[in-house]
Amino acid sequence: MKSNHNGTSEKSASYTVICTPSTLFSEATPLALIEFLRPHILVKGGDYTLDTVVGRKEVEAFGGEVRIVSYVSGVSTTGIIDSVIARYGAGADHA
Numbered sequence: 001m002k003s004n005h006n007g008t009s010e011k012s013a014s015y016t017v018i019c020t021p022s023t024l025f026s027e028a029t030p031l032a033l034i035e036f037l038r039p040h041i042l043v044k045g046g047d048y049t050l051d052t053v054v055g056r057k058e059v060e061a062f063g064g065e066v067r068i069v070s071y072v073s074g075v076s077t078t079g080i081i082d083s084v085i086a087r088y089g090a091g092a093d094h095a
Contacts, residue, residue: 031054031055034058035055042056046068050068053066
């Protein structure tokens with residue numbers, strides 16, 4: 001039987017996978033989560049500076065880096081979460 005994948009698996013194997021999770025946490029800052037996850041890259045929006053990023057020193061101490069990306073007005077993880085909660089509620093019992 002002839003394979004019909006046309007090199008798909010070879011192409012897929014050459015791609016770099018980037019995981020960009022957004023995570024909820026109950027502490028005042030994400031520092032404990034950052035120390036646990038030990039990200040290679042910590043990305044924050046342009047409304048932050050390197051001096052205001054919680055976890056910067058820890059990420060850099062274990063060889064990671066902190067990147068600040070351009071700020072896009074009206075687009076933020078917090079804003080997205082707030083709009084989902086406003087629409088569907090905060091409880092797990094909503095369908």
